[in-house]
Amino acid sequence: MQRVAKCMIMIKPYYQDEWVTLYNGDCREILSEFPDKSIDIILTDPPYGLSWHSGHYVGYNPHKDIANDDKYPVEIITEFQRIAIGALLLFCRWDNLGELPPPKSFIVWNKNNGSGSGNIEHEYNRKWEGIVFYPLENHQFNSRPFDVINCDRTGNKLHPTEKPEELISKLILHNKGDLILDPFLGSGTTCYCAKKLGRKSIGIEIEEKYCEIAAKRCSQSVMKLEV
Secondary structure, eight states: HHHHHHTOOSSSOOOOOEEEEESSHHHHHHGGGSSOOOOEEEEEEOOOOSSSOOOOOSSSSOOOOTTTTTTTOTTTHHHHHHEEEEEEEEEEEEGGGTTTTTOOOEEEOOOOSSSOOTTTTTTOOOOEEEEEEEETTTBSSSOOOSEEEEEEOOOOSSSTTHHHHHHHHHHHHBBOOEEEEESSSSSHHHHHHHHHTOOOEEEEOOOHHHHHHHHHHHHOOOOOOOO
């Protein structure tokens, strides 16, 4: 509770309840309002710098292209390290690793099937994404986890890069920490799962469409302590 109180900032939330606070805006601006060491865990899925556009849909794409997807936001990691005290868990691709600081661990999300993306004639069909893990001064595991997580993809109904609830819940449960921040919230999976697991959370999302989806999901989430 002390950590939550310390993190209150002077920006009006888009949505708030006892467990979740959501902000609609550019996280690079909003994070500057956060006090030092006010967050336990940062768990987030930033843009990978692909200028990615889904080729899955024919005739109509329900999703907008990802905002600020011209590069991986490496520079924001310094701000994450200022704000957080437990750990950083950041999704990435293999080709982001040359830009990122060397992580303490590299976690593999095995999607159990191929993505179908890339050059089909000259690239292996990728069935995984990565998560770089940076423990900070107050980090503690609940129990030591394995660095491969097997979990099916979602189908991306709510967001073009939507992550599975099972995957996000496992990453939350691996690490101790009462307050979780997701600065690239998307459709709200991190905050939705944190609430179900009895953890406080803060989410920031630049696109109002996805912020509204996240708010609706979090308002309907029922706390449940087992995954």
